[in-house]
Amino acid sequence: MPYLLVQTNAHEDVIKQEIFLKDATKTVADITGKPAEKVMVALQSGVPMAFGGQEETCAFVHLKSLGLPESENQRYVKALCDLLENTLHIHPGRIFVQLSDHPRHLWGCDGKAFG
DSSP states (O other), rough: OOOEEEEESSSOOHHHHHHHHHHHHHHHHHTTOOGGGGGEEEEOOSSOOTTTOOOOOOOOEHHHSOOOOGGGGEEEEEEEEEHHHHHHHHOOOGGGEEEEEEEEEGGTTTEOOOO
């Protein structure tokens, strides 16, 4: 159910991508309390991006899920920034994070809507 999209201008090789995808899946499962088997992660590297008019390494992160309580927003943002800093070496000050809590009826998998 949780979907994490990371877009960055960093260029990552295949091995680092595999490591990132595994680490990101674990992080999202841990912070949302959802099973890792239900987490989807996408990494788009090498995206032309600028932050503040500067092209040094930056990222846009979007976490979508069912049941993202507003009271946990700070914890989600910190965990995702830590993930990118530790795996992709992107400074947290150059990461935008968007959190989206969607109703069940707008999600589906395996040919079935959840709500």
